[in-house]
Amino acid sequence: MTHAGIVVANGLFIGCMLLASLHLRRMVPSHIAVDVLAWAFAAALTTTGLILLIPWLSPVATALLVPAAAFATYACLWSAIWLRCGAPPPWAMIGAIGLGIALLIAWSGLAPAASGQRLAGMSALTSLGFLAATWRLARGPVPLVARPMDRLAAVFFGALGLAMAGRSGLALIPAAGAEVAWVFTLIVFPSLFSAGGLCLVLGYVGHSLSTNRALATLDHLTGVDNRRGFEARVQAELAAAASAGRPSTLVIVDIDGLKAINDGLGHPTGDTVIQTVAATLRTAAGAADRLGRLGGDEFALFMPGRTAPEAVARLEQVQAALAADAALGVPAGPARVSFGVAECRPDQPADYGTLYAAADVDLLARRARLRGVA
Structure with missing residues (x-):
């Protein structure tokens, strides 16, 4: 499959995740984490579209738009994970946006066009973000063993963090840099990102359904069964x-x-x-x-x-x-x-x-x- 075909396939899958998160948003309209998760998928879909349009974009537009879309994707996803685990909204947003800004500074252009050092720094920061997200999922208010979808999300995001750490090291090898960048950009990252995001959506759906079932069988005044x-x-x-x-x-x-x-x-x-x-x-x-x-x-x-x-x-x-x-x-x-x-x-x-x-x-x-x- 060509690079363009892989990008289109990734975009279709991420688009499905966006539709799923929007449907979830209608189910849980008052939960800010669901809104932020939908924004993450929207930003990821935008990033995918921009990568597909690179041949028709100017170098300046490529250097500005793609990093900005990626920054929004990471910041929203990390915020959604922190909020999913009960962190106060201001701290969740500030922490994720701060890490995203650091990533944006490190990434001044597309991976193939960036220097090995910049690519290594960007990958290292991305790895840090996803490993931190994995740690936060594992330390949620409810034991991870009781949250099967969050457990799967932690596996995928943890694998993504480790993969990005490996990419950071390989980026310093000139012979492997360009090819590794395309493999990660078109295959590894979208696959693990989408799989982890899907698990988050399913986790929210399961939580919403269990909450609704509990509310349907509880007496609101006393908290005992109705x-x-x-x-x-x-x-x-x-x-x-x-x-x-x-x-x-x-x-x-x-x-x-x-x-x-x-x-x-x-x-x-x-x-x-x-x-x-x-x-x-x-x-x-x-x-x-x-x-x-x-x-x-x-x-x-x-x-x-x-x-x-x-x-x-x-x-x-x-x-x-x-x-x-x-x-x-x-x-x-x-x-x-x-x-x-x-x-x-x-x-x-x-x-x-x-x-x-x-x-x-x-x-x-x-x-x-x-x-x-x-």
Whole structure:
């Protein structure tokens, strides 16, 4: 394939990455790192187009436009990586732009036209930038092993940094300089750059989807599972407990008098009561237990591996803690909760709906006994 054919192929692939990043931008419109990543692909596509137009550009235009486009590509990509890993936007942008400016100063023209020393310096700075980006990806806020796409991006960008370091050394060998420059410019760099950029895009897509799924199954006021998330998780854990031959217990918890608190003291006070009850239940729950908010004043706690008497003892502790919690006190008195339990035995498996109905019946019976009706 001719040089021009390779450049066109690279441009088509980078163009696809640009379209993918623009689509991602519509999915995550408020994330500045996604915007910067799209700018990086746009700058890379511009650089590719300028390289293709070199035969028709004047030497001055070539010496100015191509380095500027490359500077924008590097600066935006490095900024996107820093932002992806949680760095504050000002520092991410300043650091990447500073390194890009140093690169622009070192690169006064195209690789074949530049001296070996300048090409070596440009390659060394580029290598430094990509190795720093790899280091930043490896030190993100979430362990790299839990971010498979970021891990792949780190591999590609790390390989690119090492390749550019090798290019820096080869550039000082006159016989190899021109040919090595074309190999890196047309094959190695675009391939590793595009592969790493694709991994970043896919990483953002995966993060966006997982975030949306989490938001769809969480209660925004308390941070625990909402009804949809809780029911789905409990149904799966019921099946697992039945397969393992373990008992499990479902507890329904109602906040008594929440409507009176909302009507008399306002909904902000009612929200505080809900949040404190949720925090108390979360503290009482075991590591394997699942807590969810099913509605306005209703919570549910699923306790795999526990029997009904164990669950009752745990909820009585919750009642005592709420009664003694001064932070939960309101002019109407401390908030109280009622609860009902239903146990699923290994020899009598039940689905979530059956277990919920049984716990609701038990809750009503306990309330009736407390009122002296039963």
